[in-house]
Amino acid sequence: MRIIVDAFGGDNAPLEVIKGAAEAVAAYGHTVVLAGNEAIIRQTAKENELSLDGMEILDCEDVISMHDAPRSILREHKNCSMAVGLKALAAGDGDAFVSAGSTGALLVGGTFLVKRIKGVSRAALAAIMPTNKGPVMLVDAGANVECRPEMLHRFGQMGSIYMTDVMGGGTPARVGLLNIGTEDEKGSDLQHATFELLKNDNLNFVGNIEARQVPFGEADVVVADGFSGNVLLKTMEGTADLIVQKLKAMFKTNLFTKLAYLLIKPQMGAFKKLLSTDEYGGAPLLGLKKPVIKTHGNAKANAVKNAIRVAAEFAAADVIGKIEAVVATEAEDEGEAE
């Protein structure tokens, strides 16, 4: 597989990105195409004794930052590393694309440079979160603040294909609809109409799911509008961060608590893994014609390495071909939104 990577996306670019890419090349044998300033990439690799074997570079000067307007990826920053990488992906010069850069810019760039699958009116950001029973996909996690039932239905279909074929080893993913109660009549018109569409589709639909069930892994795909999906994602992150911060402080209180930490340390690895999203590599953008993975803005080498692995799995599982097959028979009667 050839994976294109935005070498200048995220808080720790380019060093951690190059490091993660080198680890991925060594571990999985993929070819990595780094998009970004070649001189800086070579200099960074040299200074940090990182091998660029198995990598190619798409040289470009510009970088789009978190502070730039997302749409500037089509204009002022049309030659930034993210745009150059996405254009190479669209042109067929790679199987998938990974970036830790601005989510908004990646969505705009993905939609207009890579383009959407015919019949998909909006691309979705599909965050993957840890739960008690393995990963859960939250779709949409913030790309579309206002949604219609047909959009949520599509998110459920796409999420189901991804979680079944990429993460689930073929076991049909359990699809749940985020709601404020499990009874069928809960929620607003949006949830009622979406419930009917999901129920009547050929999915492993488990009905409404409350936010408090999500961390316990009661669904593999949680369908939500981007506003409440983002609230769920960020609340899980914030709550876990606070608790971990408090635990760390607690173990540092005195000699007894430090000893307690040493005694519990062998178990801490599994505990930390439960709370970490690094292993999942990042959030796929669903609905585009090519695989795009958004990894966390603060991703370090390990997360980048995993994102490259997941991007390759995304491509290998032919998720996009399967989405195309599903929507071909029932193209949304909506025209193309922006």
Place this chain on the structure above:
Amino acid sequence: MRIIVDAFGGDNAPLEVIKGAAEAVAAYGHTVVLAGNEAIIRQTAKENELSLDGMEILDCEDVISMHDAPRSILREHKNCSMAVGLKALAAGDGDAFVSAGSTGALLVGGTFLVKRIKGVSRAALAAIMPTNKGPVMLVDAGANVECRPEMLHRFGQMGSIYMTDVMGGGTPARVGLLNIGTEDEKGSDLQHATFELLKNDNLNFVGNIEARQVPFGEADVVVADGFSGNVLLKTMEGTADLIVQKLKAMFKTNLFTKLAYLLIKPQMGAFKKLLSTDEYGGAPLLGLKKPVIKTHGNAKANAVKNAIRVAAEFAAADVIGKIEAVVATEAEDEGEAE
């Protein structure tokens, strides 16, 4: 103060409710009026050697359950303990009302039996959650799944009064608007319009707040529609529950981890307190003509005791008089929604 308590609301009624009431009478000197079947209350008190001193009983046979339709509190269950208690409150036979029963029934009962403050179009469920910097009020936490900007503005005003005067000792509460980013332009039309209303009001408005900042206490009042507010509340609860469950299992792994627990135990109290909502007593219903507190369905004696304390503070702070004063000058031009 005279606090009316639904003796048959919640999973642990009537025993834990009576126990909590007895503790509240002893600790705070309030008079508690228990609504519910007198024979069962007396029998339960006798069997558990609980004193009913300082309590009165409003005898009634019926109970409304979690499975009954909320509206049945006005019809089939119009003489249930919750309805009888609310009617006594409306008639002036008490200063505040506490129930651990069905939230939906309490909202319907509160709205139609106690009635809303003139100028308030919807009552809100205002959950109070622990954070790193003390309690945060989340309003609305699930009563109103679809909201207009004027409703969210009102929630912010009411929440501000409550958190300033009941929980904040007079320090102006920091009011934040739940959004999917901190920039002014984030969110949908609902957030944009609400942002302007809150900004132009005489509040300590701190702008948009992301869900991940909420557990860190970056606002004292978080204004949200009932759908995303409920998602935030339930996600915090679910995430904390899962982590605590995992921690407990971790400490039980072997002799070393059990020893670790003993060493860390003195610090565990503060940690558990951080995650517990018991101390806050429950969620006020804001917008009604009298103070009503919804305590958790699984509330035990300590939570009931605290709910009675908070209900008395709610009444003593004249929150309702202050809300009336604010809305009197700018009554919402909406008519009465149900």
